[in-house]
Amino acid sequence: MRTASPTGLRRVEHCMGTVFSIDVRTPDADPAAIDEVVTWLHWVDRTFSTYRETSEISRLDRNAISLDDCSPDVVEVLRRCAELADDTEGYFDCHNDGRLDPSGYVKGWAIERASDLLTTAGAGDHCVNGGGDVQCAGAPAPDRSWHVGIAHPLRPATTIATVEGRDLAVATSGTAERGRHIVDPHTGERPDRFASITVVGRRIAGVDAYATAAFAMGERAPAWLTARGLSALLVRPDGSVLRTPSAGVVNSGS
């Protein structure tokens, strides 16, 4: 599906049980850069998937190998997961049903690294969207910044807000879509105080983890996000919207 177009290079890749959209706007970017990203994403899937018996994560979980046998990327991911658990009062958790499951971090991290790969390859103006988690870099055109729509959690195929920026990461956690069931690791319950929580920042790996943790927190999420200085948009199940003070509503044209 890779083709050149007046707007650059674009590729849609099914991986990790979801879909990645890679949108490169750098003029005359090398298509090999996108191939490299696709290769990377599938390597991540093979290495980290909890659905594959042969993945390093699966083998590590059943003690078939030790951490010393794992690739440096696995060690890095697990270290970051541990830091994020500390950072989020345990609400970010890389275990699921008693098994090792860092997939809540892996996708965002894979997107962030994919973005870095594109920049290194000379394709610095791009956007990588993995299952609704977004890392934008550079700009889509010389005269404007990236526009990231935030999906309305209650009304399919509509957006509830738009975020604009150049180097921009946007992650949304919620109940609207299947594929990830967030559980409060402290109670085992599924949070229902918000339909979705969107966190905006610069780097998607951390932003995604914070969105997941905040969603698991339930009612405490707005206060926690605010205390951390994070920009977030929170949508209640009745459709009402909260935002943190740093997520200012901006008048366009001003």
Added chain:
Amino acid sequence: MKRVLFAVLGTALGLVALLSFKTQGKPLATPPGGLPSAAVSAPASTGGQSSTSTATSAPPNPSTSSASPTTKKYVGSAVQTRYGIVQVQVVASSSHIASVSFVQLTAFDGRSQEINSAAAPILLQETIDAQSAHIDTVSGATYTTDGYEQSLQSALDQAGIK
């Protein structure tokens, strides 16, 4: 070209309602205390007429307006949702997306009224380029492969992949 047109078409019982709201040029007040207000409501249609809200900004480059002869329309597959059948439609020229609209075919009841009075999009932080308004990508709660096929992102990708 630089305007974004979000349209929700509700069709049933002979009634057609067309709502469009822009993501730019619409001063959104920042209420003290932080709850964003729902600033734009739908022009309610009456009796089979369709109505469209005013698009106030002139395209900065007329040659690439959505009326360009090179404009193409991409329509996603219809998806049954709890709000009825939803279909995503993207109109794009050779170089940009002119509009994204949502064709909805559903019973004209309280629910579709609610959809038609949808809250205005909220512009969050970051610098705003007054010329810009279209959406490049969409952030949403993690979707599966099947969920992607029904998503706005899928429609944007179709429009971007010639």
